[in-house]
Amino acid sequence: MDAVSGLVALREVVDGPLHEIARRLSRLLSERWPHTALVIFTRECTGRPRKVAGATEMINKVTIGELEALKAAVEPGRPVSTTASIAGAARTVWVVRDPAGTLLVLVPRAARRRLPEPELLAAIFGLVVTSISQQVAQASPDYLAESRAASSERERTIAELAAAHEAALVTILTTLRSSALDDGRARLAAADSASAALLALRSAQKSEQALSEEPAPEAFARLREDIRRMLRHHEAPIEFVAPAGGSLPGEIAYAARAMTRTAVLAFTAQPGLARLRIAWSGDGSGLVVDVRDQGSGELDAEGLRRGLQGRARTLGATVDIDAAPGWGSRVTISLPLAPPAESSGETRLTNLNRREREVLTLLAQGKRNKAIAAELGVTESTVKFHVTGVLQKLEVSSRGEAAALALSAGLK
Numbered sequence: 522m523d524a525v526s527g528l529v530a531l532r533e534v535v536d537g538p539l540h541e542i543a544r545r546l547s548r549l550l551s552e553r554w555p556h557t558a559l560v561i562f563t564r565e566c567t568g569r570p571r572k573v574a575g576a577t578e579m580i581n582k583v584t585i586g587e588l589e590a591l592k593a594a595v596e597p598g599r600p601v602s603t604t605a606s607i608a609g610a611a612r613t614v615w616v617v618r619d620p621a622g623t624l625l626v627l628v629p630r631a632a633r634r635r636l637p638e639p640e641l642l643a644a645i646f647g648l649v650v651t652s653i654s655q656q657v658a659q660a661s662p663d664y665l666a667e668s669r670a671a672s673s674e675r676e677r678t679i680a681e682l683a684a685a686h687e688a689a690l691v692t693i694l695t696t697l698r699s700s701a702l703d704d705g706r707a708r709l710a711a712a713d714s715a716s717a718a719l720l721a722l723r724s725a726q727k728s729e730q731a732l733s734e735e736p737a738p739e740a741f742a743r744l745r746e747d748i749r750r751m752l753r754h755h756e757a758p759i760e761f762v763a764p765a766g767g768s769l770p771g772e773i774a775y776a777a778r779a780m781t782r783t784a785v786l787a788f789t790a791q792p793g794l795a796r797l798r799i800a801w802s803g804d805g806s807g808l809v810v811d812v813r814d815q816g817s818g819e820l821d822a823e824g825l826r827r828g829l830q831g832r833a834r835t836l837g838a839t840v841d842i843d844a845a846p847g848w849g850s851r852v853t854i855s856l857p858l859a860p861p862a863e864s865s866g867e868t869r870l871t872n873l874n875r876r877e878r879e880v881l882t883l884l885a886q887g888k889r890n891k892a893i894a895a896e897l898g899v900t901e902s903t904v905k906f907h908v909t910g911v912l913q914k915l916e917v918s919s920r921g922e923a924a925a926l927a928l929s930a931g932l933k
Contacts, residue, residue, distance in 0.1 A: 531645065535652035538874040539664055540569055546649055547574035553637060554615065555630045558608075562588040562624040563650075565657045566668065566771075579628065582608035591616060592624045600639035602629075617643050619650045660772070660779035662831040668772040737764040737808070740774040741801050744781055748799065751782065755789055757814075762800035769808060773856055776832050777801065777810055784812045784852045787825040791850070793817045807858055813851040820850035829854065870927070872914045880907040881915075885924040 534545040547559040558575030560583055566572070571588065573580035591605050595618040605614050607628065615627040615636045625646045636642070656664055693715045741763045752759065769777070781799060788797055796815040801808060822842045829840050837857050844850040873881065876897075883893045890904045897904070908920065917923050 531648065534649060539566070539653065539656050540572070541874060542649065542653065543572035543574040549645070550627070550642070554627055554642060556615070556627040557630055558583075558626075558628040560588065560607075560624075560626040561649075561653075562592065562626070563653060564622065565654060569668070575628070579608045583626075588624060588626070591626065592618060592622075595624070597622075598643065600636055600643050602634055602636040615642075617646045619643075619647055621650050621654065623650045623653065657775055658779065660775040660832060662835040665772050665776055665832060665835045668775075734768040735771055735774040737767045737769050737774075737801065737803060740769055740778065744778045744799075744801075747778065747782060748785055751785070752789060755794075757789070757794045758796055760796070760798045762798065762802075764801045764803055764808070767803055767805060769803075770858060773808060773836065773858060776836055776838075777808055777854075777856060780829055780832055780838075780854055781810050781812065783828045784810075784825060784854075787821060787828070787852075788812060788814050788816070788850065790821065791816050791819050803858075805858075808856045810854040810856070811851070814849050816849050818844050818846040818848050818850055820844040820852075822850075825852065870915070873911065877907055877911050877914070880904060881911050881923060881927050884908065884911070884920055885927040887924070 530549050534542065534549050537545055543559055543561050546561070547556070550556065550559070556575065558579045559573065560580065561572040562570060562585075563572070564570060570585065571583060573583065587606055587608075591607070591614070594603075594605070595601060595616050597618045597620045600615065600617045602613065602615050604611055605616075606612075607614055607626065612628055613634060615629055617625040617639075619625075623646075625642075694712055741761075745761050745763075748759065748761075781801075785797070785799065788794065791814070794814055794816040798811075798813050800811045802811070803809065820842070822844050826840060826842060832838070833840050833854070837860075839855045841853045842850075843852075870878070870881075879897060880893060883896060888896070890901050890908070894901045894904045911923055912918065912920075915923050915926055917926060
């Protein structure tokens, strides 16, 4: 692959839906770094901290604990070839830990020990990590919808597995502790094993939950640093009021920061801004973002509402904007922590990638393939391919059904 085609291929990796980035990166790396499985592990993506591609029987068994252990054993910025426990077995792996903390794990074909061109692999992965960070920080509606769906499913799975395993282990312990059983030594050994397994299960559950949540004060502290960098040349004093405590689902924390930054930029665009107050508060069921000023009251309310409505609609949030000329302006955003009740159509929409959602949006407007192709700048055959994918993912048999489902789910 020459330099130009390599850059084009790299752009395709970073320019696409975040939840599919592992598959795109795997295709890019397959020629120079042949592998059977690829894992990206990042705490930034609370919905899917593991992004995987390759052999299904292997990647489905990769655990957070294995990745955390591997991450702790590798020095940032120094790609290595090593042996580690991955997917329940000792394997040769190529590992890159980016200075930002994101981990790349490749399982090479034929257990090749030598890692080819480690500096080039680290450079490519560094650009991918930057793209991931930017997409997460922007918290687009597509990202929030996919992350919320993934977080909800992950939470349900963790709870179900933990409840089932805990019940089984408690039953074993109760039986083994029964005075009616003989052979005390065997019972003691079994009881110790079951107790250790129960503690490990509870520890794993807490670790998984920690990945999907962010303490509210820490989320606000990150916002405060963002705002200070954004407004370092602005003269108006800024007051920050942090939340008292509690935890936020990852997608809520990212959305709240992104929406607060959007509001702050709108406020600072007004002439004569005298003072700005930024506050977060919550009661365990929701987070309230409150931004107000002492200014001219000339806030572009409609422009700000358009900038916020995509994320708000995705998360079931409400946005109130009040601007009084000569008195000042105020924006209040109420974000529920629990996912809004979703129809089956809304759930299926989260399976679509960005291009498929664009095609579905135009399809819902009644446009035919030729018009969609012209608007998106692609060929009609490409549009046909995407329409087929949309129908399959939405589990419908016609364009009309797909359009109706999109409209009922509020796709704009």
